[in-house]
Amino acid sequence: MSVLVATTMEECRGAIGRLRPGRRVALVPTMGALHEGHLSLVDLARERAEVVTVSVFVNPTQFGPGEDFDRYPRDLERDVRLLAGRGAAIVFAPDTRTMYPEPLLTTVTMRGITDDFEGAHRPGHFDGVLTIVAKLFHVVEPDVAVFGQKDAQQAAAIRRMVADLDFPIEIVVGPTVREPDGLALSSRNAFLSAADRREALALHAALDRADSLARDGVDDADRLLDAMREELSRHPAIAVDYVAIVERDSFRPLRRISGPAVAAVAARVGGTRLIDNVVLEPHER
Numbered sequence: 235m236s237v238l239v240a241t242t243m244e245e246c247r248g249a250i251g252r253l254r255p256g257r258r259v260a261l262v263p264t265m266g267a268l269h270e271g272h273l274s275l276v277d278l279a280r281e282r283a284e285v286v287t288v289s290v291f292v293n294p295t296q297f298g299p300g301e302d303f304d305r306y307p308r309d310l311e312r313d314v315r316l317l318a319g320r321g322a323a324i325v326f327a328p329d330t331r332t333m334y335p336e337p338l339l340t341t342v343t344m345r346g347i348t349d350d351f352e353g354a355h356r357p358g359h360f361d362g363v364l365t366i367v368a369k370l371f372h373v374v375e376p377d378v379a380v381f382g383q384k385d386a387q388q389a390a391a392i393r394r395m396v397a398d399l400d401f402p403i404e405i406v407v408g409p410t411v412r413e414p415d416g417l418a419l420s421s422r423n424a425f426l427s428a429a430d431r432r433e434a435l436a437l438h439a440a441l442d443r444a445d446s447l448a449r450d451g452v453d454d455a456d457r458l459l460d461a462m463r464e465e466l467s468r469h470p471a472i473a474v475d476y477v478a479i480v481e482r483d484s485f486r487p488l489r490r491i492s493g494p495a496v497a498a499v500a501a502r503v504g505g506t507r508l509i510d511n512v513v514l515e516p517h518e519r
């Protein structure tokens with residue numbers, strides 16, 4: 235299956251314009267260094283649309299000073315090969331000057347959902363994410379866009395931006411793809427040493443504890459948080475940024491679980507910052 239690689243907005247719009255008549259268009263935004271998590275989103279997109287566009291853009295505005303923008307893994311050739319194998323029609327891979335010919339004077343900023351957790355630990359991150367996603371939506375004009383639950387707060391923020399700003403786009407959120415031992419796939423896993431890789435399993439172990447307690451009927455957030463912290467504290471090599479039990483859509487901390495909830499964790503392992511989460515199913519009473 236051949237895939238068209240567009241590097242300018244005009245090329246991308248032109249290719250989509252030719253393929254669109256009578257077809258649905260999907261967008262899967264990524265920063266490249268693709269893994270099976272990203273590719274599972276392409277599969278979901280293919281189920282919902284005939285023309286799947288995948289953007290590959292390491293977006294500088296969502297990285298803070300001192301973060302890993304410069305060393306973020308990049309391998310477009312490999313990404314294109316993988317995407318061709320999964321039936322993507324178009325890869326949109328612009329460079330920074332294409333997306334930001336001038337410093338932006340206009341950005342998308344959100345309150346509430348993005349205030350805490352990733353937003354607090356990465357100031358400016360969500361402005362960068364929401365702004366680039368809004369720009370990509372305007373270039374591709376997809377009928378459907380697919381994101382991963384792996385970035386739970388991002389997924390909640392994007393759903394809300396689409397509602398608030400009337401983007402006529404269906405948002406689909408795909409489940410987190412994991413290694414057989416539970417580690418969530420992430421482009422940043424490439425930075426982990428063998429020892430870090432073993433330590434990193436603690437994030438999943440902590441989430442697993444919260445998940446099984448919630449399934450057993452524990453609905454008190456403090457008890458779930460204590461269990462997660464206890465699990466993580468067995469790994470002194472891990473520096474925890476936060477553990478959280480929040481309502482899935484608003485990302486407001488919960489005292490008690492009664493509806494859709496997310497247990498989330500962010501931690502640094504060696505020099506690598508990892509995030510993970512699970513959706514908690516409230517216990518049937």
Ligand code: AMP
Nearest residue numbers: 264265271381382384385409410411419
């Ligand atoms: P990124 O390239 O890290 O910006 O991620 C691009 C998209 O892939 C986002 O919607 C992520 O939530 C999603 N994603 C990243 N890792 C995974 C994973 N392990 N499983 C499912 N989706 C993922």
